[in-house]
Amino acid sequence: MIRLVDVVRYHDTPTGLDVLLSGITAQFSRSDRVGIVAGPSSGKSTLARILAKIERPDRGVVQHFGRVSWPIGFSGGFHAALSGADNIAITARLMGQSPARVIAFCKDFTGLDDEIDRIGMVLPPAVRAKLGFALSMAIPFDMYVSDENLGVGDAEFRDRCTKALDKRLQNAGLVFLSRSATYVDRVCNKFLALTDGQLVECHSGKQAEEVVKAALATKQKGRAHV
Amino acid sequence: MDRSLDQNPILNNSSSFFERVTILMHREMRTRFVGGALGYAWAYLTPVAWIAFVVGAFYVLGRVPPLLMSPQIFVASGILPYILFRQTISASMRALPSSRYMVYFRPVSVAEILLAASLMELLNMTIVSVAVVGTIVVFFDAPMPADPLKALFGLILAWWLGVGFGRFSAIMGRLSDTYTRSVPIILRPLFWLSGVFFTATELPASSLDVLWYSPLFHAIEIVREGFFLGYHSPLSNPVVPFATGLFFYAVSTVLETYWQARDKRRGLL
Numbered sequence: 001m002i003r004l005v006d007v008v009r010y011h012d013t014p015t016g017l018d019v020l021l022s023g024i025t026a027q028f029s030r031s032d033r034v035g036i037v038a039g040p041s042s043g044k045s046t047l048a049r050i051l052a053k054i055e056r057p058d059r060g061v062v063q064h065f066g067r068v069s070w071p072i073g074f075s076g077g078f079h080a081a082l083s084g085a086d087n088i089a090i091t092a093r094l095m096g097q098s099p100a101r102v103i104a105f106c107k108d109f110t111g112l113d114d115e116i117d118r119i120g121m122v123l124p125p126a127v128r129a130k131l132g133f134a135l136s137m138a139i140p141f142d143m144y145v146s147d148e149n150l151g152v153g154d155a156e157f158r159d160r161c162t163k164a165l166d167k168r169l170q171n172a173g174l175v176f177l178s179r180s181a182t183y184v185d186r187v188c189n190k191f192l193a194l195t196d197g198q199l200v201e202c203h204s205g206k207q208a209e210e211v212v213k214a215a216l217a218t219k220q221k222g223r224a225h226v
Numbered sequence: 227m228d229r230s231l232d233q234n235p236i237l238n239n240s241s242s243f244f245e246r247v248t249i250l251m252h253r254e255m256r257t258r259f260v261g262g263a264l265g266y267a268w269a270y271l272t273p274v275a276w277i278a279f280v281v282g283a284f285y286v287l288g289r290v291p292p293l294l295m296s297p298q299i300f301v302a303s304g305i306l307p308y309i310l311f312r313q314t315i316s317a318s319m320r321a322l323p324s325s326r327y328m329v330y331f332r333p334v335s336v337a338e339i340l341l342a343a344s345l346m347e348l349l350n351m352t353i354v355s356v357a358v359v360g361t362i363v364v365f366f367d368a369p370m371p372a373d374p375l376k377a378l379f380g381l382i383l384a385w386w387l388g389v390g391f392g393r394f395s396a397i398m399g400r401l402s403d404t405y406t407r408s409v410p411i412i413l414r415p416l417f418w419l420s421g422v423f424f425t426a427t428e429l430p431a432s433s434l435d436v437l438w439y440s441p442l443f444h445a446i447e448i449v450r451e452g453f454f455l456g457y458h459s460p461l462s463n464p465v466v467p468f469a470t471g472l473f474f475y476a477v478s479t480v481l482e483t484y485w486q487a488r489d490k491r492r493g494l495l
Contacts, residue, residue, distance in 0.1 A: 054330050056486070068332075076327035081257045093249045094331045096241045 002028045002051055002068055002143055002175065007060035009046055020046050021057065022197030030066070030142055030173040035184030037208035038194035039216050044177045045071075047194065048147035051175055066142030072165075073149035075132025080121035084112070084131050087120060088138075095139050106134040109164065126153060137164040144168065146176045150183060181209035246334055250342030251349070253328075254321065269350045270357070273309045277302055277358060280422075292428050295454060299368040302358050303377070303453040304422035307384035307446045310351040312413065314388025317343040318396040319406065336482060340396060344389045348382075355381065369455075377452030383467040384445040390471030394478040400485050421446045426461040434460060441470040 009021040020043030028034050028051075038044035048071050049055040053062055078087040088106050089099035107116055110130045120128070129152040136144070144165070151161030165174075177194075178184050184191065184205030193200045193208035195215040202208040241249065259268045277298075283289075284297040291300035321343035328334045362368045371377045399406040420442040426434060437443050438461060445467040447459035 052330075053332055058487075070330045070332070074327075074330055077330055079253065079257050079324075082253075086256065090249060090253050091331055094241055094246055094328075094334060096245075 001030060001063075001065040001173070003061075003063040003065070004051075005061040005063070007050060007057040007062065009043065009050065009055075009057045019197050021050070023060070024197070024199055026192075026199055028143065028173055028175050030171075032190050033169060033174045033188045034176065034190045034192060035188030035205050035208070036175065036177045036192045036194050036199065037181055037184055037202075037205055037212050038177060038179060039212045040179065042194050042212070043197070044179070044194060045147050048145050048175075048177050052145045064143075067140075068143045069136060069139075069141040069145055071149065072136045072144055072146040073129065073133040073152060074136070075128045078120045078128060078132070081119060083119050084116040084123055084127070088116075088131065088135055091135060092139070097139055102135070102138045105138040106131055109134040109137060109160070129153070130157065133161055137161075137168060140168065141172055143173045143175065146174065146178075148178050150176065150187060181205035184208065243338065246338050247342045247345065250325065250328070250334070250339055251346045253325070254317075254343055254346045257324070258320075270354050273306070273313075273351065273354045274358060276309060277305050280305055289423070292425050296362070296366050296368045298362045298366050299359070299453065301422075302355075302362060303450050304420075304446055306351065306355050306358065307381050307449050308417065308420060308422050308442065309354075310347065310381055311384040311388040311391075311442055311445070313351065314344050314347040314385055315392035315395055315409070315413070317347045318389070318392030319399050319409065322396045322400060340393050344385070344392060347388070348385050351381070351385070371453045372455035373452045375452070377449050379464070380445050380447075380449030380452055383448060383464055383471075384442060386471040387441055387445060387467045388471075390474035390478070394474040394481070397478045397481045397485055401481070401488070416440065416442055419443070421450075421461075425450060425457075426459045427457075437461065438466075441467040 004024050004026045007021050007024045008019070011018045011020060024047075036044070036047070038047075046055065050057055050062055052068055052070050053064060054070065056062075077091060078084070082090070084106075085103050088103050092099040092102035103116070107113060110116070110127075112127065112130070115123070115127065116131070123131075133149070133152050150165060151158035153161075174187070176184060176187055182205070188205065191202040191205050191208045193202055193211035193215075195212050200208075200211055202211060255266060259266050264271065280301045281298050284291075284301060289297070291297050318340050321339050322336070325339045328339060329336065359371065363370055395405070395409050399409075419437060420440050421437075426437070426443065426447055429437065443461050444463050447462040448464060451457050451459055451462055
């Protein structure tokens, strides 16, 4: 479970403080598949990092009960000088998992065999992305956090990603942050809109998208008047 | 694929602090000297080459060590703690940019990344020190250090000084590029002012008063007291390097809070 209590987050901009999250209190449990629809530059990725406790809020508390994933598919920790397998082994060990099991899983999942032993700097970005997703699926968590990413690669591989995530979500919860209502409606059972730094409850992803669009339109009108 | 997902292995309680630091040290070791034919051997070859160069300079310039010791062991006793101090600072400054994304794999922290880099240097230089001193003892007929524990204590003080100043510099480097570029300039005089080429007993009282403020000098002189039987230095107060290292370490923790808050406000994380 992830609990947010009065979470505030803002950025300094040349025009003043840009409040991204203004006192959000929410709770996401293992049985939830929560879709959060957010507009551009609304703090979507920031909220994902805060949920994963990679970033601290300026105010408020983030509590984890059980293990919470990093944003699904993250492959930024891969060192260019290490092979795909070595990078995976290091992450597996950091997470207290058997490197052999996690490497075997990633090989099986991606269909990569010897290619996984090539160093990161010669791995094509698409392969890195596949390994990043496979790594997220190889390690079991109680809650998964996704920043737009529910699958990578071609249609066939994305289908494999969806099936793997579905399997994981039988025993775990999901907080999925996206700009697209389509994906949110497909995957989630609870819906929120991130607008004006607040989470607004909605009955579908589509409605959440409309709430976000309406808020954006109001903002743009306000700017036009100024 | 599905089979291994079904296995759903029982989760360990993540890795321990010690395990994470060890894993990060292993990662640092694997990535630091990548690409060259000699690989990680550079971690040992660089200080050995440095010592050989300074010993060579001693011969060429006709400098006689003050303690009636072989130039090799005299230079080694001065330069080993210096290199340990300097390399620990470099490793700390390198570690933050090269491992910045490791914090995504919670609970890896900045403190663990910096500690791993520093410990890696301590390990490397311990191996180098044993190899260098052993070689000099065997091949140049130099006596074993009179008090090996004291020599080790001096080396650890030099390392601790490097840990504190390195941590401070690593964080300051995230706040200011100018600072990062200034560090080699700031540290350059220390090579000449920390007793690598001379001992405190050779200096006039007026110089001692000034050089008392060089914490590395104290650490190097403690190493020399451990190496040379009967040598007592007027500049070998362990409190000076320890307190200086602690001071920079403490300041760096405050700076770390400021750096992270600043980068968050600017949306740089």
